[in-house]
Amino acid sequence: MDRVIEQLPRFLSPLNLWFLAEAMGMTLALTFFGCGLGFLLAFIVVYMRLSPGWWGLPWRVLAILFVETFRRIPFLVITYLVLFFIAAFVKGASLVLVALTAISIYSTAYASEIIRGGFESVPRQQIEAATAMNFSRWQTLIKVIVPQSWPVILPPAVVFMVAFVKDTSLVSQIGVFELTFRGKELNNQGFSGLLVFGTVALLYFVMSYPLSRFGAWLEHRLAAPRHQKPERELR
Amino acid sequence: MNYTFQFGVVFARLPELWQGALLSLEIGVLSFWGGALLGLLLAAFKVYGSGVVRWLANSFIVFFTNTPAVIQIYFLYYGLPEIGVLWSNVTCVIVGLTLNTGAYLAEIMRAGFISVHRTELEAAETLGFARWQQIRHVILPHIAKVIYPALANYFVVLMLGTSMASIFGVNELTGQAYNIASDNYRHIEMFTVVAGIYILLTFIASLSLAFFGRWAFRVRARIF
Numbered sequence: 001m002d003r004v005i006e007q008l009p010r011f012l013s014p015l016n017l018w019f020l021a022e023a024m025g026m027t028l029a030l031t032f033f034g035c036g037l038g039f040l041l042a043f044i045v046v047y048m049r050l051s052p053g054w055w056g057l058p059w060r061v062l063a064i065l066f067v068e069t070f071r072r073i074p075f076l077v078i079t080y081l082v083l084f085f086i087a088a089f090v091k092g093a094s095l096v097l098v099a100l101t102a103i104s105i106y107s108t109a110y111a112s113e114i115i116r117g118g119f120e121s122v123p124r125q126q127i128e129a130a131t132a133m134n135f136s137r138w139q140t141l142i143k144v145i146v147p148q149s150w151p152v153i154l155p156p157a158v159v160f161m162v163a164f165v166k167d168t169s170l171v172s173q174i175g176v177f178e179l180t181f182r183g184k185e186l187n188n189q190g191f192s193g194l195l196v197f198g199t200v201a202l203l204y205f206v207m208s209y210p211l212s213r214f215g216a217w218l219e220h221r222l223a224a225p226r227h228q229k230p231e232r233e234l235r
Numbered sequence: 236m237n238y239t240f241q242f243g244v245v246f247a248r249l250p251e252l253w254q255g256a257l258l259s260l261e262i263g264v265l266s267f268w269g270g271a272l273l274g275l276l277l278a279a280f281k282v283y284g285s286g287v288v289r290w291l292a293n294s295f296i297v298f299f300t301n302t303p304a305v306i307q308i309y310f311l312y313y314g315l316p317e318i319g320v321l322w323s324n325v326t327c328v329i330v331g332l333t334l335n336t337g338a339y340l341a342e343i344m345r346a347g348f349i350s351v352h353r354t355e356l357e358a359a360e361t362l363g364f365a366r367w368q369q370i371r372h373v374i375l376p377h378i379a380k381v382i383y384p385a386l387a388n389y390f391v392v393l394m395l396g397t398s399m400a401s402i403f404g405v406n407e408l409t410g411q412a413y414n415i416a417s418d419n420y421r422h423i424e425m426f427t428v429v430a431g432i433y434i435l436l437t438f439i440a441s442l443s444l445a446f447f448g449r450w451a452f453r454v455r456a457r458i459f
Binding site: 001003072073075076077081088162166167169170180192197200 | 430
């Protein structure tokens with residue numbers, strides 16, 4: 001404990017704080033871009049999975065295979081795989097790009113489950129009605145399914161993003177300059193582990209907690225009317 | 236694109252990978268049961284506890300679910316020796332994962348606790364159930380049915396999470412793969428095979444957990 005108190009002034013130097021802030025920015029950037037790209041790609045994967053009939057079979061199989069495969073591989077192993085594959089076939093790819101690719105693959109697999117859950121919450125009759133009105137598949141999706149399912153998708157999506165802020169810490173393993181990596185560096189510079197990792201944990205908390213509160217608020221806000229409707233009518 | 240895949244060298248080392256997989260499973264199972272006990276305690280504190288106890292349990296849960304498990308283990312691994320606690324890397328990983336799992340499972344179990352309605356207990360009482368009969372025939376089956384799918388799902392997530400033990404030099408599946416790959420420079424093939432092993436392991440785990448749930452608690456768990 002004495003070591004912590006002794007090192008505290010040196011640890012809180014402006015340069016160190018700036019490096020930590022920069023590393024936090026990197027973590028947030030990886031989270032937002034990775035999740036954003038992941039949800040975009042997941043939308044396509046779900047669209048593939050919903051393709052009808054015999055002609056759609058290969059697409060469906062492909063989508064299910066992708067999701068089931070990457071949901072069952074640890075994120076760390078995905079990161080290593082992407083790193084070594086890219087290192088073997090592309091010359092001079094940046095580590096951030098590698099990390100972003102790994103994160104996108106991982107988040108696509110999980111996000112497509114979230115989106116599919118949302119789409120399946122739309123009553124079947126709605127889709128039948130749209131078909132009866134001669135909507136095309138794309139029109140049905142955009143004009144009928146998405147407007148009704150986004151309140152179901154959004155809260156778990158935010159929860160997933162919160163989880164992602166924490167999952168990106170594993171990317172430090174391949175040397176991307178983010179918060180965990182910075183923590184390891186500071187520890188290697190001789191700062192006390194209690195101090196460094198306590199601070200890093202606190203910084204993760206600062207990023208993650210507001211987002212998780214936001215997720216809880218969204219869930220309450222968006223989900224409440226659906227469940228409470230009959231009760232309200234009774235009163 | 237001038238890379239020649241050679242899986243032979245990797246398959247020759249399968250026994251070592253198998254040992255790693257067993258260690259992964261061990262870490263996973265140990266921290267799951269530890270976490271389940273901790274989670275049960277925390278959930279009970281949170282639901283039935285008084286002011287201070289509830290606040291403590293709640294802050295534990297909030298803190299541990301909002302920081303990465305890796306950082307928690309780093310804290311144990313590099314921080315604790317400074318106050319005189321020297322644990323091996325495997326111990327640090329298991330304790331860290333247990334604390335983390337406990338926080339997550341507490342939320343799941345809390346949902347199970349509050350899903351038992353007072354009216355059900357009253358009904359059981361009306362039918363002349365003794366206290367233990369109420370627990371055995373009403374409370375436990377109800378809670379089990381609510382939390383079993385979430386627990387089974389979390390076990391699979393935790394099995395994947397054990398891969399982070401490799402960061403601390405534990406020779407579980409990922410660590411073992413990394414060691415062997417630095418031996419023979421077959422990183423791509425090695426991690427492809429390891430990914431396959433993880434898929435197989437978690438698939439077996441989900442399948443058997445789903446069947447067990449159907450047999451024991453009549454839970455209709457989704458496998459896919």
